Amino acid sequence: MDDTRPLPADPMRVGVREVARAAGVSTQTVSRVLNEHPNIRPETRDRVLQTIADLGYRVNNAARTLGTRTTRTLGVIASDATLYGPAVGIAALEAAARDAGRWIATAYADASDEASVRDAADRLLGQGVDGLIVLAPHAATLTALTGAHPGVAIAALHTGPGAAEQEAGAALAISHLVELGHRRIGRVAGPEEWLEARSREAGMRRALEGAGLGIEPHWSGDWTAAAGAALAGRIAAAVRAGGPTAVAVANDQMALGLIAGLREAGVDVPGDVSIVGFDDNPDAAYYRPALTTVGLDLAGEARRAVAAVLGATAPAVAAPRLVVRASAAALR
Numbered sequence: 001m002d003d004t005r006p007l008p009a010d011p012m013r014v015g016v017r018e019v020a021r022a023a024g025v026s027t028q029t030v031s032r033v034l035n036e037h038p039n040i041r042p043e044t045r046d047r048v049l050q051t052i053a054d055l056g057y058r059v060n061n062a063a064r065t066l067g068t069r070t071t072r073t074l075g076v077i078a079s080d081a082t083l084y085g086p087a088v089g090i091a092a093l094e095a096a097a098r099d100a101g102r103w104i105a106t107a108y109a110d111a112s113d114e115a116s117v118r119d120a121a122d123r124l125l126g127q128g129v130d131g132l133i134v135l136a137p138h139a140a141t142l143t144a145l146t147g148a149h150p151g152v153a154i155a156a157l158h159t160g161p162g163a164a165e166q167e168a169g170a171a172l173a174i175s176h177l178v179e180l181g182h183r184r185i186g187r188v189a190g191p192e193e194w195l196e197a198r199s200r201e202a203g204m205r206r207a208l209e210g211a212g213l214g215i216e217p218h219w220s221g222d223w224t225a226a227a228g229a230a231l232a233g234r235i236a237a238a239v240r241a242g243g244p245t246a247v248a249v250a251n252d253q254m255a256l257g258l259i260a261g262l263r264e265a266g267v268d269v270p271g272d273v274s275i276v277g278f279d280d281n282p283d284a285a286y287y288r289p290a291l292t293t294v295g296l297d298l299a300g301e302a303r304r305a306v307a308a309v310l311g312a313t314a315p316a317v318a319a320p321r322l323v324v325r326a327s328a329a330a331l332r
Contacts, residue, residue, distance in 0.1 A: 015057075023051040073103045074309055075124030077145075078135040079111035083223050084253055084281045085196070089135045089157055092302035100306050105129055112193060117141040118148055125152065131309035133157070138193045155308040156195075161317070162301050163199040169294040169320030170203030170248070171210075173276045176292070176322055177246045178211045181331035182274065185213060186244035188231060188254055189220040200250045200278060217243055223250075225257030232261020239273045245331055246274040252281045252293055259287060259327065274328035280321075289326035296320055 016034075020027045025048060032040055033048040051057075074097050080086050090106060097104045105127055109120035121132060131153035134142055146154055158166055177185050187204050190197030208215050217238055221227030228249065235258065238244060249255040255277035259269050269275050269289060277284060280295030300317035307314045 019048065019051050019055060019057050022055060023048045071128045071130060072101065073105050073127070073129050074306065075121070075127070075129035075132045076104045076106045076135055077117060077120045077124070077132060078106055078108055080223075081108065084279060085223070085251065086135055088281075088298060089302070092298045093133060093135065093157075093305065095299065096302040096306045099303070100310060100312070102130070102306070102310075104133075111138045111141055114141050114144045117145055121145055121149060121152075125149070131155070133305050133309060137195055139195055139198070140193070142195070153309045153311070155305040157301055157305055158196050158199065161304070161314075163195065165296060165301070165317065165320055166196055166199035167203030167206065169278060169296055170200040170250070171207035172320055172322050173248045173278060173294050174204050174207035174211070176324070177248065177274060177276060177328060178207075178213070180246070180274065180328060182246040183213060183331075184244045184246070186217045186219070186235065186238065186247040187215075188228065188235075188247060188249040188258065189218065190223050190250040190254075192220065194223075197250060204248055204250075221250075221254045223253060225253045225260075228254035228257025228259075229261040230257075232258055232265055232267075235273075236262055236265035236267045239267055244273060246276070246328065248276045248278075250278055252277040252279045252284050252287075252291060255291055255293070255327075256283075256287055259289070259291075269327055270329035271332075274331075276328050280323050284323070285325065287327070292325045292328040293323050294320055295323055 016027045016030045020030045023030070025044060029040070029044065030048055033045050076090065076093055078086055078090055081090065094104050105124055107120035107124050110116040124132060134145065134154065134156040137156045137159070142156055174185060185208060189201045192198065205215050219231050219234065221231060235247060249258060255275055259275055262269055262273065267273060275291070277291045277293040280293045284291040284293050297318035300315060303315045304317055
């Protein structure tokens, strides 16, 4: 079989002139397309972008930075990346930035240490990033960061509208347990200094108070499965003493550890106590029992954070969703 299609161009030898010639436009038009100039006809933009793809042209960001004063890169300050939430947050931000024609550069910091977060910001800003997004922020460090760089576009996941969605999701978990007939509902909160933990705790308390229920008993952990397991003995004792018939846990990892620890203590889930988590991580359906949990539109939240840094219109974010599985059951 004779394949007469031309070989792909060598991307190292393809430049703006070659793209312009192949697309039948001027080099200025190619430059405007690359820099997202608004006054380009859609059919011209599409033709240039298709030609770029066909030729394998690679944009020289360093050269473009000299002319546009933008690196097309967003800085992400992350911490605790071994946890599910921050790990998937980084992936969601990378995808959202890519959809916006940007890249991300990530610097890791101890979110509980203001100096560490400021150092991470300085490193990223030294690379010429176009703005900063803070992942898994602590209240104090986010305030310090904003104050130290007043002229820099800074956004954070799960703040502003994102915080309201966290609260709504936590309230959804409590409401589900109330609908199942539970009236003695305990809570396992995340670390108090985390903004996410504060929002989820606020949502749970609001839902309990709205249902006319008490806000005790209450425990807290550090987001890890080990923390949930460590609390299991105390929670098992409370259940046996006529305490909670259900427990809402601030994330799925702690719920996993709690369920395992309760099983070792001879407490059945959901026979003796119902458990609801938060995050709907990919493993939640495979817990034993499968975990009832709350899912958030993390991809939408990431797109909203990227839009905030870029000064673009914020996209719609889906409402929190309850994912009903086997770990929560009607009160017997």
